[in-house]
Amino acid sequence: MKGGPIVNDLVIAGSVSSPAVRLDAKRGSMELSGESYPQNAFDFFAPIMDWAHQFLRERPDPLLLELRLSYLNTSSTKCVIDLLDLLENAYRIGRSVRVTWYCDKENDRAREAAEEFREDVTFPFEIRLTGHVS
Amino acid sequence: MSNKNTPPAPDPFLERTREVLTDPAFAGNPLLEPYRELADRYAHMVRTFMKTVHISDSYQLRLKELNEVLDEAMRTDFLTGLMNRRAFFDRIKAELSRSRRHKRPLCILMGDIDSFKAVNDRYGHDIGDKVLQETARTFSSALRTEDLKVRWGGEEFLALLPETDAAGAAAAAEKLRSIIEETAFDVGGYSIRVTISIGLAEEWDEDPEAAIRAADQALLEAKRKGRNKVMVAPRTVS
Numbered sequence: 001m002k003g004g005p006i007v008n009d010l011v012i013a014g015s016v017s018s019p020a021v022r023l024d025a026k027r028g029s030m031e032l033s034g035e036s037y038p039q040n041a042f043d044f045f046a047p048i049m050d051w052a053h054q055f056l057r058e059r060p061d062p063l064l065l066e067l068r069l070s071y072l073n074t075s076s077t078k079c080v081i082d083l084l085d086l087l088e089n090a091y092r093i094g095r096s097v098r099v100t101w102y103c104d105k106e107n108d109r110a111r112e113a114a115e116e117f118r119e120d121v122t123f124p125f126e127i128r129l130t131g132h133v134s
Numbered sequence: 135m136s137n138k139n140t141p142p143a144p145d146p147f148l149e150r151t152r153e154v155l156t157d158p159a160f161a162g163n164p165l166l167e168p169y170r171e172l173a174d175r176y177a178h179m180v181r182t183f184m185k186t187v188h189i190s191d192s193y194q195l196r197l198k199e200l201n202e203v204l205d206e207a208m209r210t211d212f213l214t215g216l217m218n219r220r221a222f223f224d225r226i227k228a229e230l231s232r233s234r235r236h237k238r239p240l241c242i243l244m245g246d247i248d249s250f251k252a253v254n255d256r257y258g259h260d261i262g263d264k265v266l267q268e269t270a271r272t273f274s275s276a277l278r279t280e281d282l283k284v285r286w287g288g289e290e291f292l293a294l295l296p297e298t299d300a301a302g303a304a305a306a307a308e309k310l311r312s313i314i315e316e317t318a319f320d321v322g323g324y325s326i327r328v329t330i331s332i333g334l335a336e337e338w339d340e341d342p343e344a345a346i347r348a349a350d351q352a353l354l355e356a357k358r359k360g361r362n363k364v365m366v367a368p369r370t371v372s
Contacts, residue, residue, distance in 0.1 A: 071193060071196075071197075072193060073190075073193070074186060074187075074190040077186050077190055078182070078186045081182055081185060081186060081189075082182075085182075107196065109192045109193065109195055109199070110192075110193075112192045113189045113192040113193060116189045117185075117189065119185065120181065120185070
């Protein structure tokens with residue numbers, strides 16, 4: 001086990017109502033893309049939260065969160081805020097974390113939402129306007 | 135309408151709790167530690183709650199806006215921008231009961247571009263579509279704002295004229311017919327002239343389909359009589 005990554009990669013295929021998830025331990029990256037309104041967002045996000053916890057506990061490397069989420073229901077919104085809280089706490093004890101939030105430049109509401117997610121966050125959080133997202 | 139840097143709402147209970155927790159009289163009291171933690175968690179949860187609500191509002195607003203766009207698209211004919219059949223049937227009942235209630239006349243006018251197939255055959259469908267758009271524009275501007283203008287199908291247009299009897303509708307139809315006859319549409323480098331045949335029907339009983347059928351019959355009659363004509367359906371109210 002020593003030297004190799006203990007935290008495993010986690011890949012969840014996207015569906016109509018849940019985003020595609022790619023958590024890459026070697027790259028230190030978490031990617032979520034798609035729309036998020038699963039039946040139970042807390043269940044859906046639990047393994048993602050666990051992975052982030054484990055990564056931050058076991059690896060000293062920087063962590064990048066890349067989000068291409070065009071729509072989130074209320075409970076997914078809560079889960080993403082929790083995830084950002086987790087990153088914020090890690091950042092405050094000296095970890096290198098950052099977020100890139102991609103949103104459709106045609107969609108003002110998505111940009112407004114991204115700006116609200118960024119509130120209260122002190123680590124680097126970039127909002128990138130792109131063409132159609134996911 | 136951004137909620138950028140929303141200040142936390144004043145919370146007198148939390149303020150009071152914090153005052154007590156920071157009172158020098160209690161400094162060093164280990165019992166206060168969990169209460170400090172609780173106060174912090176409480177403040178954080180309230181903040182998270184408000185943030186979740188605001189973000190959720192943004193997404194809901196977006197859905198609402200998209201719904202309006204969809205609703206509009208669902209009621210509009212894509213090519214001409216006129217009302218489509220679906221929107222017309224949504225409106226017709228209301229128009230009908232209004233005319234009944236106020237005992238006001240109501241007319242339906244059905245127009246069809248003459249020999250439109252020849253336009254498509256000669257110039258191609260792209261040009262044909264542009265001729266349809268120009269005809270729709272003329273159709274729209276020749277009638278009143280309060281008239282409902284519908285793309286009924288291929289090269290067929292329907293109008294509903296409230297507060298109008300057969301004589302008024304015939305005058306409006308004749309004006310429309312002659313404007314179209316006299317206008318040369320400049321499309322794709324061609325100057326194209328078309329004519330239109332129109333059938334109209336006045337007032338009917340509870341069944342809007344009956345008036346549409348009557349207007350359609352009158353339209354066929356106009357075609358039979360050599361096209362580029364306005365025909366009025368015989369009044370068939372029982």
